[in-house]
Amino acid sequence: MMTTQENTTQNLTVDGFLYKQSSRHKTIKKRGSNTWKKRYFKLTNTNKLYYSTYQDSKPLAVLDLQDYQCFHKDDVKDRYILRLFKPNKKSLFLEFESLEQLKVWKDHIQKAISNCSRELSLQNNKLLEKRNLNYLKSGWLNKKGYKGIFKSKWKRRFFVLNRKDFILYYYKTERFEGKSQGSINLLDIMSLNKTSFNDEPYGLNIALYSSKRVYKIAADSQTELQSWIVAIQTYATNAYI
CATH class of the missing domain: 2.30.29.30 (Pleckstrin-homology domain (PH domain)/Phosphotyrosine-binding domain (PTB))
Structure with a gap:
C-alpha cells in the first residue's frame, strides 16, 4: 500500500x-x-x-x-x-x-x-543580514575530497560566498566560525562545467588557473545548483558555462 x-x-x-x-x-x-x-x-x-x-x-x-x-x-x-x-x-x-x-x-x-537545506539557508541568510556581514550567498553543498590518485568520498560542507574578498569558503557547520576547511578564490576560476556524477546528479566542476585543481561540488537540486552558478559568475567574470 x-x-x-x-x-x-x-x-x-x-x-x-x-x-x-x-x-x-x-x-x-x-x-x-x-x-x-x-x-x-x-x-x-x-x-x-x-x-x-x-x-x-x-x-x-x-x-x-x-x-x-x-x-x-x-x-x-x-x-x-x-x-x-x-x-x-x-x-x-x-x-x-x-x-x-x-x-x-x-x-x-x-x-x-x-x-x-533551503530553510537552513534562509535562516542563515537572515542571521548574516543581522550581523551585517559581507556575504552574497551561503548554504550546504556536497564536495568531493581531493586526494590525487586515491579514492575520495563526498562530504557535506557549508559554503559561504564572501563578496568582499571574492572567496568561496567552506566549513563543517553552518556557524562558519573559526578557520575554514578550505576556500576557492573566485578570481582564480578558469571554468565552470555542469556535470552529473554517478551518485550526485546536480554537479559542478570548478577548475582553477593557479593550482590546476578541479573542485567537484554538487547541490541538492537543479534550482539550488543554478543559484550557486549565478552567484559565482557574479564575481568570476571569466567563468561562464
Missing part, C-alpha cells in the same frame, strides 16, 4: 509499508532474513520521516532529513533499495516492491532534503 497526497490536516506527502534493514548491519542482507522488518513509513511536510507498525500511535523512530543524502542502490541485483545516509550516522536501507515505487519515494525524500 502506498499513497501520495497533499493533506494539510495530516501534513502527509507520501506513506506506505516498506522493508527496513536493521541499522546494525553495515551491508545489504538477503530479504527474508530477520535483518529486514516490515514497517509503516510516512513522510510529512515538516521534512521528517516517521516509521512504526501501522497500529502504533507513537512512531518507533523519527528521522529529521536535515543533512541526509539519498542514493539508489543499483548495484544490488533485482532489488529496489534506497540508502539514506548522514555523516556520523548509521545508514538506513529501505527496500521497495518496484522501481516505480522507489522513484516516487526518492523524489519525495529528495524534495524534503532540499526543503531542509
Whole structure:
C-alpha cells in the first residue's frame, strides 16, 4: 500500500509499508532474513520521516532529513533499495516492491532534503543580514575530497560566498566560525562545467588557473545548483558555462 497526497490536516506527502534493514548491519542482507522488518513509513511536510507498525500511535523512530543524502542502490541485483545516509550516522536501507515505487519515494525524500537545506539557508541568510556581514550567498553543498590518485568520498560542507574578498569558503557547520576547511578564490576560476556524477546528479566542476585543481561540488537540486552558478559568475567574470 502506498499513497501520495497533499493533506494539510495530516501534513502527509507520501506513506506506505516498506522493508527496513536493521541499522546494525553495515551491508545489504538477503530479504527474508530477520535483518529486514516490515514497517509503516510516512513522510510529512515538516521534512521528517516517521516509521512504526501501522497500529502504533507513537512512531518507533523519527528521522529529521536535515543533512541526509539519498542514493539508489543499483548495484544490488533485482532489488529496489534506497540508502539514506548522514555523516556520523548509521545508514538506513529501505527496500521497495518496484522501481516505480522507489522513484516516487526518492523524489519525495529528495524534495524534503532540499526543503531542509533551503530553510537552513534562509535562516542563515537572515542571521548574516543581522550581523551585517559581507556575504552574497551561503548554504550546504556536497564536495568531493581531493586526494590525487586515491579514492575520495563526498562530504557535506557549508559554503559561504564572501563578496568582499571574492572567496568561496567552506566549513563543517553552518556557524562558519573559526578557520575554514578550505576556500576557492573566485578570481582564480578558469571554468565552470555542469556535470552529473554517478551518485550526485546536480554537479559542478570548478577548475582553477593557479593550482590546476578541479573542485567537484554538487547541490541538492537543479534550482539550488543554478543559484550557486549565478552567484559565482557574479564575481568570476571569466567563468561562464
